[in-house]
Amino acid sequence: MCWTVLAQAGDSGGLLPFPVLLALIVGMFYLMIIRPEKNKQKIRRELIDGLKKNDRVVTVGGIYGVVTNVQREADEVTVKVDETNNTKLRVTFGAIDRVVVENAEGEKSGKK
Numbered sequence: 001m002c003w004t005v006l007a008q009a010g011d012s013g014g015l016l017p018f019p020v021l022l023a024l025i026v027g028m029f030y031l032m033i034i035r036p037e038k039n040k041q042k043i044r045r046e047l048i049d050g051l052k053k054n055d056r057v058v059t060v061g062g063i064y065g066v067v068t069n070v071q072r073e074a075d076e077v078t079v080k081v082d083e084t085n086n087t088k089l090r091v092t093f094g095a096i097d098r099v100v101v102e103n104a105e106g107e108k109s110g111k112k
Contacts, residue, residue, distance in 0.1 A: 048093045051077065056100040059091060064100070 016024075051057075055067045057079060065079035068088060077096060079089050 047099060048096065051093070051096065051099070056102075058097050058100060059089075059095045060097045061095070063089070065089065 051067060051070055053067055053070065056064070057067055057077075058064055059079070063079070063081055065081040067077055068080045069078035071077070075092050077091055077093060079091060081087050081089055
């Protein structure tokens, strides 16, 4: 027999119909990519909103410093990076990567 005759005889050729398979793929895409990314954005927004004077921070460039001034309307943070020369950097909120928190043992950990 010819293969085309067998395929026309009612063999669907798959386990699930295409729309169901497509819905499963979209659902997995949402659960594995979109939802975790939204959670990361929410945590980052909370970090930026909670930024205040005297917080120890690390910039995206890897510079450690202490926040000396927060100007939310100007989207600007002033970070003191050197105690001896009183060197300060003005950076945008987007340049702040994480806030460094010291726990009871004196170990530093980053909070993103």
